[in-house]
Amino acid sequence: LGPNVLSGAVSFNGAEGVPGDDALSFGQHPVFQVHSSLTLEAWIKPTAIQSDWDGIVGNLADTDAVEHSGYGLHLSTGNVVRFAFVVNDVIQIVDTPINAIDLNQWSHVAATYDGTTARIFVNGEEVASEPVSGVIEYTPTNDLRIGAMVDSNENHYFNGQIADVRIWDVARTEWEIEDGAEHPIPVDSAGLIFNAPLNGADGAPVSTVTDIIGGLIPRRTSTAMPLPLRRCSRRRIRLSTASLPPPTWTATA
Numbered sequence: 001l002g003p004n005v006l007s008g009a010v011s012f013n014g015a016e017g018v019p020g021d022d023a024l025s026f027g028q029h030p031v032f033q034v035h036s037s038l039t040l041e042a043w044i045k046p047t048a049i050q051s052d053w054d055g056i057v058g059n060l061a062d063t064d065a066v067e068h069s070g071y072g073l074h075l076s077t078g079n080v081v082r083f084a085f086v087v088n089d090v091i092q093i094v095d096t097p098i099n100a101i102d103l104n105q106w107s108h109v110a111a112t113y114d115g116t117t118a119r120i121f122v123n124g125e126e127v128a129s130e131p132v133s134g135v136i137e138y139t140p141t142n143d144l145r146i147g148a149m150v151d152s153n154e155n156h157y158f159n160g161q162i163a164d165v166r167i168w169d170v171a172r173t174e175w176e177i178e179d180g181a182e183h184p185i186p187v188d189s190a191g192l193i194f195n196a197p198l199n200g201a202d203g204a205p206v207s208t209v210t211d212i213i214g215g216l217i218p219r220r221t222s223t224a225m226p227l228p229l230r231r232c233s234r235r236r237i238r239l240s241t242a243s244l245p246p247p248t249w250t251a252t253a
Helices: 174-180 209-213
Strands: 010-013 038-048 054-058 071-076 080-087 090-095 107-113 117-122 125-131 148-150 155-157 159-168 192-196 227-231 236-241 249-252
Touching (some): 038 071, 054 148, 054 159, 071 107, 080 107, 080 117, 090 117, 090 125
Parallel strands (some): 054 155
Antiparallel strands (some): 038 107, 038 159, 054 071, 117 125, 148 155, 159 192, 227 236, 236 249
């Protein structure tokens, strides 16, 4: 494990309404709507898997039989890593073989989509892929969350620890994923749109928005806008960006 994970992580208790970190929600900022090239990655240490859709990071919505949108990286029963996203009004699902990760052990998981192929990587190695073509769709919109998959009619929470969550608007290569997994990433890295280390400095507990967020990297063509960060257990912290570049974060209770 690199210093980005050893310096700390956020624990999620896997149950809504129980004291602790049920999930972190980052709202529906337009920067999260990546259409043709995407990478999701995170370090995870799950203690249990409770469904086929335990949410690691994403904004996937599956509200009924006809309304689907967004993308997500999940854990499924059988110690399976699942990558799901919506193309052509259909949820495209890519699953690893069973026992791709171990409970109570740290694993680096990542998923990419380049417009023609979806892939999953575990500890830097490609373990699953499927041909898919089309753009990712976002109607209806849903909040980006770490630690849960939540929409209007279902909730699937992660149980364990998560650290160093990143979202890119490029499909990173196997070498790039493996090379960058164990080290902090420069916030000006090409294609990086969201960077959440989820750790405190020198192993200190997470206590500030800066520790939690690490940096949302607005697209240069985007207009900065307020972005809410909230724990689903009713604590809310608001973030706002200054003029670009560079992004600057402030927080109020």
